[in-house]
Amino acid sequence: MLNKIAVEINDTIITLLGSGTKLLIFYQLIKIIGVVIILLCIKRLIINRKVNMDEEYDEAGNF
Numbered sequence: 001m002l003n004k005i006a007v008e009i010n011d012t013i014i015t016l017l018g019s020g021t022k023l024l025i026f027y028q029l030i031k032i033i034g035v036v037i038i039l040l041c042i043k044r045l046i047i048n049r050k051v052n053m054d055e056e057y058d059e060a061g062n063f
Contacts, residue, residue: 014023
């Protein structure tokens with residue numbers, strides 16, 4: 001049943017986009033956009049994390 005639904009969705013996408021080459025390009029673009037979104041989320045987490053600078057300098061020693 002799930003296979004039938006997947007085939008129908010795939011057929012619909014192919015009929016909308018045309019040939020398999022266009023579908024492959026569309027798939028690659030979606031993958032690239034996904035990676036960019038993940039990288040932006042990781043960047044935001046790294047930049048926005050809260051670090052107490054006093055504790056970091058105390059552990060570092062003579063700074």
